[in-house]
Amino acid sequence: MLHASDLRASERALAHARMLRARGAALPPDGLPAPEILDSWVRCQERGQEFGKPPRIDVVEGGELARRRERSDFVRRLAQAELETLAQQIAGSNYLLAFADRDGVILDLYADNRFRMSGSAAGIVPGSCWDEERCGTNGLGTALAARRSVAVTGLDHYHLSLGDISCTAAPICDARGEVVGVLDASSYVESRQRHTQALVQMAATQIENMLLAHQMRDCWVLAIHPRAEFIGTLSVGLLAFDDEGRLVAINTRARQLLAGLEVAAGVRFEQLFGDSFVAACARLALASEMRVRDALGSSLVARCITRPQRPQSGPGLRALAPAALPAAATTALGAPAATAVTRVAGVAGVTGATTAPAARTAARALPERSSFVAEDPAVRQAITLAESAVRMNVPLLLHGETGTGKEVLARHLHACSGRRGAFVAVNCGALPADLFEAELFGYAGGAFTGARREGSAGLIASADGGTLLLDEVRELPLPLQAALLRFLDDRQVRPVGGVVSRRVDVQIMAATNVELDDEVAAHRFRADLLYRLDTLRVVLPPLRARADFEQAARAMLAEVDRDAGLTDAALALLARQAWLGNFRELRSVLTRALVTSGRRLLDEADLAAVLPASPEAAAASALQRGATAMIRRELERCGGSVSAAARKLGISRTTIYRHLKGH
Numbered sequence: 001m002l003h004a005s006d007l008r009a010s011e012r013a014l015a016h017a018r019m020l021r022a023r024g025a026a027l028p029p030d031g032l033p034a035p036e037i038l039d040s041w042v043r044c045q046e047r048g049q050e051f052g053k054p055p056r057i058d059v060v061e062g063g064e065l066a067r068r069r070e071r072s073d074f075v076r077r078l079a080q081a082e083l084e085t086l087a088q089q090i091a092g093s094n095y096l097l098a099f100a101d102r103d104g105v106i107l108d109l110y111a112d113n114r115f116r117m118s119g120s121a122a123g124i125v126p127g128s129c130w131d132e133e134r135c136g137t138n139g140l141g142t143a144l145a146a147r148r149s150v151a152v153t154g155l156d157h158y159h160l161s162l163g164d165i166s167c168t169a170a171p172i173c174d175a176r177g178e179v180v181g182v183l184d185a186s187s188y189v190e191s192r193q194r195h196t197q198a199l200v201q202m203a204a205t206q207i208e209n210m211l212l213a214h215q216m217r218d219c220w221v222l223a224i225h226p227r228a229e230f231i232g233t234l235s236v237g238l239l240a241f242d243d244e245g246r247l248v249a250i251n252t253r254a255r256q257l258l259a260g261l262e263v264a265a266g267v268r269f270e271q272l273f274g275d276s277f278v279a280a281c282a283r284l285a286l287a288s289e290m291r292v293r294d295a296l297g298s299s300l301v302a303r304c305i306t307r308p309q310r311p312q313s314g315p316g317l318r319a320l321a322p323a324a325l326p327a328a329a330t331t332a333l334g335a336p337a338a339t340a341v342t343r344v345a346g347v348a349g350v351t352g353a354t355t356a357p358a359a360r361t362a363a364r365a366l367p368e369r370s371s372f373v374a375e376d377p378a379v380r381q382a383i384t385l386a387e388s389a390v391r392m393n394v395p396l397l398l399h400g401e402t403g404t405g406k407e408v409l410a411r412h413l414h415a416c417s418g419r420r421g422a423f424v425a426v427n428c429g430a431l432p433a434d435l436f437e438a439e440l441f442g443y444a445g446g447a448f449t450g451a452r453r454e455g456s457a458g459l460i461a462s463a464d465g466g467t468l469l470l471d472e473v474r475e476l477p478l479p480l481q482a483a484l485l486r487f488l489d490d491r492q493v494r495p496v497g498g499v500v501s502r503r504v505d506v507q508i509m510a511a512t513n514v515e516l517d518d519e520v521a522a523h524r525f526r527a528d529l530l531y532r533l534d535t536l537r538v539v540l541p542p543l544r545a546r547a548d549f550e551q552a553a554r555a556m557l558a559e560v561d562r563d564a565g566l567t568d569a570a571l572a573l574l575a576r577q578a579w580l581g582n583f584r585e586l587r588s589v590l591t592r593a594l595v596t597s598g599r600r601l602l603d604e605a606d607l608a609a610v611l612p613a614s615p616e617a618a619a620a621s622a623l624q625r626g627a628t629a630m631i632r633r634e635l636e637r638c639g640g641s642v643s644a645a646a647r648k649l650g651i652s653r654t655t656i657y658r659h660l661k662g663h
Contacts, residue, residue: 035643036146037156040137043145044158047133054161055135057123060105065127072101075172075180076108078210082203083110086185089199089444089497096124098184104131104141107181124186135159139167140184147171147179148647149201154189164189168197170204175215175240175249183207195496198437202496205234208251213306216240216249220281221306224257226427228289228301233456235439243308245269245277259651260296260627260659271295281307297584373555375548382538383409389536390417390467390507395488397533398511400540403582406511407471409540414467417507421466426459429472429652436480441487442495460493463506473510473533474519475652481526488532508533514657543582549575556583557590557602564594569604577611628659 033041044051060068069076079099086097087110096111106128124130132141136158143150149170155163169184185200213221219240225231237254241247247267255263261272269277273292281304283290289303374380386396390413398406407425414423426440442458460468470476476484487493488508494501510533519525546552553574557564566574579585589610590602597606631645635656638644646653 033156034151036142036148036150037137037152040132040142040145041158043132044136049136049158051136051158051160053159055123055138055159058129058134059125060127060129062127065105065107068101068103068105069107072107072181074214075174075207075211078207079172079181079183080108082183082207083108086110086183086199086203094188096184096186098124098140098186100130100140100144100182100184102144102179102181103129104134104144104182105129106140130184136162138162139169139186140182143169143171143182143184144179147173149197149204151197168200170197170201172204172207172211173252174208175212175251180211195437198496199443202234202438202443205253209234209236209238212238212240212249212251217306218308219248220304220308223303223305224254224292224300226257226298226300227425231289231301231303233439238305239272241269241277247272255649256651257298257300258294259649259655261294262627262630297588373548373552375551376541376546378541379546379548382540383412386413386536386538387416390414393507395508395533395535396510397516397535397537398509398540399537400511400513401542401582402513403584404513404540404542405583406540407469408583409538410467410469410509410511413509414507417467419466419507421464421506422462423467423469424459424463425469425471427471429475429655436477437483438496440480441483441493442498444495444498455495455498458493458495460487460506461502461504464504465506467507467509470508470510470533472512472652474512474514474516474525478524478526481529485526485529485532488529543579543586544577552583553586553590556586560587560591561594561600563600564590565601567601567603570602570607573604573607573611631656631659 076099083097083099087095096109098106098110099108100106106124106126109124109126111124129135130138130140132138132145135141137152138157139150139152142152149168151166151168153166157163157165157167165186166189167184167186169182171179172181172183174180183200183204185196187196219242221238221240223231224237224239225233225235230236235253237257238249238251239247239254240249245268247263247265247269249265250263258272263272269275269280272294273280274295275292280290280292280302284302284304289301292300292302294300374383386409389396396413398409400406410425411423428436438456438458440459442456442461444455470484487504491503491505492501493504516525516530516534520527520530543549543552550571553571554566557566574586574589581588589607592610593602593606594600596610599606631649634645634649635642638648642653642656646656649656
């Protein structure tokens with residue numbers, strides 16, 4: 001029962017939201033609903049909807065419902081499989097699960113009888129339309145309007161008559177980025193489960209990945225991830241290319257992994273990865289996966305999960321006979337739809353291939369201790385202290401500009417710690433916020449179609465006995481900061497959808513390129529979490545300020561080509577650069593010089609040909625200019641809100657700050 005005090009509180013919140021939005025003021029971190037809820041309230045009020053009245057719920061007639069179901073046939077079948085799995089996950093919690101089309105019309109329902117009989121659920125029936133324009137702020141309609149996962153709890157609903165319901169919903173986009181449906185899970189407020197939003201988002205991501213693989217079955221579909229063992233998980237990036245190597249489709253995760261690059265339709269493979277498309281396909285014909293570097297220098301693992309089943313028209317691709325590709329890359333996605341669903345389930349399922357356990361793969365990738373250059377006195381002193389700290393399992397905070405070698409240092413410290421487990425690096429700025437909890441803490445078997453039997457242990461558990469690096473830790477969402485704090489307190493991990501916790505022994509390291517004290521002051525980072533992570537702080541100076549620049553440059557060149565060398569004049573020229581990108585930029589410059597000069601001993605002229613005339617020009621290369629212009633345009637459209645622009649572009653706030661700082 002709603003009381004007058006509830007009504008007045010909602011009125012005050014609405015008035016407050018209107019005032020803040022009108023003045024362009026920042027929202028306070030506490031005391032008001034999430035920004036997407038406030039945005040929805042404002043939209044509802046601008047349409048003249050009255051929140052004191054019940055929503056207007058329209059129901060389409062039977063023939064129209066049948067036509068809508070037929071129009072959404074393939075994605076509907078994918079959704080039904082996920083709804084059945086979700087029903088097993090949240091059974092007994094007075095729930096209702098729904099799949100609706102792109103207009104918000106419910107096509108399928110799974111409901112607990114107790115919830116179905118409640119007054120609030122009376123209008124939730126097949127054929128009912130729950131778009132935001134008719135029904136105000138609600139999980140299903142607001143997810144469609146915002147094009148993102150949302151949770152609408154109790155009086156977050158615009159219409160107060162829905163105040164006893166909790167809804168969480170996630171839109172489903174096809175390979176071209178168009179919304180084709182939405183998943184919704186609803187329950188009574190008092191029965192809601194903390195993991196529901198993560199489960200719904202995982203199910204939606206699973207559907208999107210399978211849908212992309214199905215729609216792009218006549219293209220070359222590549223799966224990418226920084227770590228090979230995660231190619232078969234929900235965090236994999238998917239890209240589809242036509243016979244000429246032009247980008248046709250890309251999923252949200254791939255956009256995040258390639259943040260800062262132009263990934264519009266028609267962009268060529270070579271523009272993204274700097275390698276020949278034909279050569280890449282030929283390499284994948286000999287091995288199930290390969291290492292690639294994107295145009296900004298980030299290393300990724302790529303695997304071909306399907307290729308066209310028709311004769312190829314692209315130059316050179318005819319030479320790749322069907323038998324040339326490994327079995328994992330020849331999934332017959334041109335088969336009937338039901339067969340395709342089975343074969344691509346899970347995006348482990350897209351390949352059907354198995355991967356090495358995370359601990360084993362990560363352990364093999366560790367560099368030797370001698371590979372870390374630390375001749376600078378300040379760096380050497382800090383590292384000596386850090387080496388002692390990791391032997392005592394003391395949490396470390398690694399601080400330094402982007403590209404200063406924080407992960408390399410973390411790997412070095414892991415090797416020094418004597419720990420036998422894996423080194424696991426988690427980029428907090430790259431993982432989707434809605435999937436972060438599942439990635440970090442794992443999920444129980446049955447959380448989504450492709451992993452019913454074994455589930456996923458999660459990144460923390462995969463580092464058991466080893467080291468967990470939380471890179472770009474400032475990007476960790478606030479709810480996950482609280483969950484991480486609980487883990488640091490008791491070292492217990494409970495997977496999403498699970499009921500049993502397990503104790504995990506990990507060395508915790510966090511890395512950042514911003515001042516977390518400032519983030520705490522701005523209420524974007526928890527002070528209590530910073531106290532736990534910042535037991536010992538190691539500061540890495542920028543490359544331009546290091547006394548061991550000569551040794552660092554020679555070591556970097558040896559990584560690129562062990563037989564290459566630098567003249568004294570070339571070293572002097574390098575030492576005069578600003579190196580805003582630090583070691584990453586240095587590696588790119590050395591690689592370009594080797595490629596363009598064709599020489600192994602690089603002199604001053606070889607480097608001058610690839611170095612810009614000034615540090616300012618270096619920061620404004622053609623690639624970076626295009627990415628920065630795109631980011632600035634989106635910032636303008638979002639009224640200067642960095643968080644909103646990051647959500648729209650599917651990149652981290654750190655990436656935006658880096659572009660703004662560099663330009």
